[in-house]
Each structure stands twice: as C-alpha cells, then as structure tokens.
Amino acid sequence: MTAILVVGAGPAGMSAAIELSNLGFAVTVVDDQSLPGGRIFAGIETREIKTHEERSGADLVAHFRRTGGTYLCKTEAWQIQGTKAFVTCDGHANLIDADFIVLATGAQERPMPFTGWQLPGVMTIGAAQILLKTARQIPDKPVWLAGSGPLLLLYAHQLKKAGGKVAGVLDTSRPGCVAAAARHLPGALPYGWRDLLQGARWLAEMRPSHIVRNVASIVARGEGRLSDVHFQTRSGATGQIAAELLLVHDGVVPSTHNTMAAGCGHRWNPTQRCFEPIVDQFCQSTIASVFVAGDGASIAGGRAAMMSGRLAAIGIARASGRLSEREATTSARPLQAGLVAAMRFRRFVDTLYPTVEMTLPDEALVCRCEEVLAGTVRAALAGRAQLGTDAVKIATRAGMGPCQGRQCGLSLARLVAEVHGQPLEAVRPMRIRPPLKPLTLQELATLLETTP
C-alpha cells in the first residue's frame, strides 16, 4: 500500500490527510504540537467555540481525528531526504519511510528587527495571540502594538473581547495603500467579502487612545528589559512612550526550513517579500516525492490552506497512478479555481498591508542567537561582492545559533542585496542543514534501536 507522510496538522495538513485517507492511502501525520489545529486553530478542542471560523476549525479537527490516518502528536521532523523523514518523539528518534511526503508546516511571523527588539518585553503579536488561545493569558496593562497587517487588527479585537486594552498603536503601514488596494477590491470580494466585513468591523473598533501613523523606525530601550520605546515617523517627527511590553507584527512568511532542507527549489516572491517553494498546479515541489500545501507553500490563509491540502492529496493520487490524469484534473478543478479566488483576495490584502521592513540600523541585532549586529554583517560584506548569505554566516556567526536562521535568514538576504546592490531575486537564501529541530545525542542514538 502506498504510504504517505504528512508533516503538520494545521488546516492544510489535516485536509490533506483526510483526502488522502479517502483516496485509500496509508497516511501518517506528524505534528510538533500536542493537539491538532495548527496555529490558527491552536487548542480549538479545548476552547469555547465562538465564531463561524472556529466552528469550521473544530469540525475539521473532529473529522481529522476520525478519518485522518495515524496521528503522531508532539513529534518533530528534523530531516527530510527524498521519501525518508527523520522524526523525534518523546526522546526517541525514528525514520519514517514513505512513498510521498506532504509538507504542511505553515507560516511564521516575518522577523521584524529593530534596535532593542531582543529586550524582554518585546514580543510578537502572534505570540500574544497564542498566549490568549492556549493559556487564556493577556497583558495585564494596556499594551502598545507596533507594525501593520490584519493580525494586528485581529489581536486588538480579540484582546478587547477578552477584557484587555490597547494603549496605542505605532502604525508602520505606508500611506496611500487604501487607494492602491481599491482596484483589487472587486477581485477580492467573491472569496473574501466576509473577511473584509470582519476586518472593517475590527478597524472601526480600533479606538485606542493613541494611533501614531506613518512610523518609520522604532528603538526599544531599557536596562535588561523594555522600559521605553522611541519612534520616528516618515516625516521626521519623533516621540517616546513608556512601556514594559511592546507587541510587534509585520505579516507572516512561509516556514521554509523543511522545504529548503529537503532540497526543494525556492523562489523570491516580490509581493510578499519572502522565499517560497516552487510548486505546480497540484502542489508538487521540484522534488517529485515532495508536495507542499498551505501557507508553507505561499501565504494565503487558513481557508485556502484547506483547499491546497486537498489539492496535494489529489496531486499524490495523480502522481502515484491512483487517479487517472482525467479524474485528477476533474477533481482538482474546483479547488484550483478556489485558490485562484483566494489569491485575488490575497492581492488585495497584500496591497493594503504591504510588507514594511523598517530601516535596519547598524546597531540593531540581526542575529538574536549569536548577537550579531547589522553593522557587523554590513562590514563583513562591504567590498566583497562574492560573499553571499552562507559566507556571511561563516564570517560573522549570524545564523549559526539555535534558531538556525529562522529569525535572521531574511534579514541576512536583505543585507546581502543591500550591500551588493543586487535585487533579492538574485540572492541565494542561507543553506539549511539538519537537524532542523534540537536533537540530543541520546535521541539520535535511539535510531539504532528503532531503525532496522
């Protein structure tokens, strides 16, 4: 029987697993969390269901539990090689040999470096949202938010509903985006009118005492923890606020560590300003046995991720001969059309909230783990046009720490492009090596017992 491994139990992974099981494949799903749902539906089985979206998430999780194949929670994949995946669970390493692999590892927040972003007291808005979803935990004082994007609005709304308060917003979004986005509005409506209505409602709710618009740069200061935030607007006005907590956000980007380590081809997405794996109409990557679904392939949100997960399943059925070309094309068509509509909606959102990428001053840390400053990276690159991201890693240790470049990879690529005067399309992202997740030697040694 054809065996499929799905990595990730978010909307894409769960949808892929359900569809693959329906198609008669033997499916194993590994996920690093203790419950299925991914980030968007984190802890959905233990939360009270309040919205339409949460209901659909809870239904999907229930469906997945019934018919999604073998589900291994708290299991981390640390290397993908062709059709083989190495995972650890509960202190034991294992080799899973599948015929096809679906990588549905989702997104992470775009790293948002600025001077002082490493201080305790600075966190991402996504982190605050996870705290709310998994621990019913909110800031104990009115909180400052900084950045831009739909998640900022959503969190402000959720925080208010949970009894919390926004003290103010340092809004980094660019002026004039509303007009630019307007022409994408008609295309966005068929897929996203509900989301747009909701977004408009959140926007109307946003009445913190202060919104500082047009913020161009932020500096976080404090002795050992955040005490003040200094900012400058694009027109040069400066200001300062006292804050012990600052929540930041600048959109999300695909988590590409798995696809990169697996050797899939990637390209630079100039609109969303991130690297993403190259996939075809059936979610197949440049490696025939590896399919990529959901936000890990391209940022489009939870509903689109469900469609792309199902599409990957059909793609595998097509590649393995379970479905004929005709059958596959017919079943894929509505999903592909749905994804086109989702992408039109995304274009509207991306135009309304384009990536900001605040200026990266020399004294800002680029690599938080190894404490490497932007200035150090610039100095290492200056006048050495042959140096790329990997060379700069060796020269400065940026990217060598435990996060393995998840927080600095994009900034390093950006600095290489900036110093060498290259377009980002021409910059090769840092090479990602196993193990992708921390692994003890003891865990590694268990491979001898678990693998024949």
Add this chain to the structure above:
Amino acid sequence: MFHKVGPDETGGKLITVWIDDQPIAAEENEPLAAVLLRVEPYTSRMTPLSGAPRAPYCMMGVCFECLVEIDGMASSRGCMAQAREGMNIQRQVRRPDPLTEYGQ
C-alpha cells in the same frame, strides 16, 4: 506582564511547577513559556555570549529565546513544553567560556 482571564472551561487542573526553586501555580498542559511570562523577572535565559537576559518571543518554536532547563534537560523550548505537576524549571544562566574564562 501577563495575567490569566476568565475561568478555565476545560477543567484544567491547577498544579505547581518550580521555577528556579520557587513554587509557582500553573494550569496543567499550558505552555511553560506562558508561566514564565507571569513570574518576575519574566525572562527565560541569558545569552551564552554577553549574558543579556531574554524572554519568550514567538511562542511557536521558531525563535529559541524561551530556552530553559526542564527537569535537567538544558536548552528546552519553554513554549513547546507543557506544564506538569512538579516540573523543575531553571532559567538558563550564562556559564563561563571553558576555553578562555575558567581558572581566572
């Protein structure tokens, strides 16, 4: 910095974990990093290089700022670990560099 809101509808058990040998109330299965963010000084570790304090940043396993020692296992991500009764958590402190700083 953070506090809990609303009653727990999931019937999670109240438990005690130990952070740097202090007993701390927690809810079973909540992320350990969430507990760290309710307890002064709201940090998880010091960096091995400069000894600067750090705190959980992403809560989703990608920043590695929440590294703590959990029941003797160093550099465990607090945001990926769930609170259990009696868990022993030590915030990571900077240790001297064995090549340059020992014996001085």
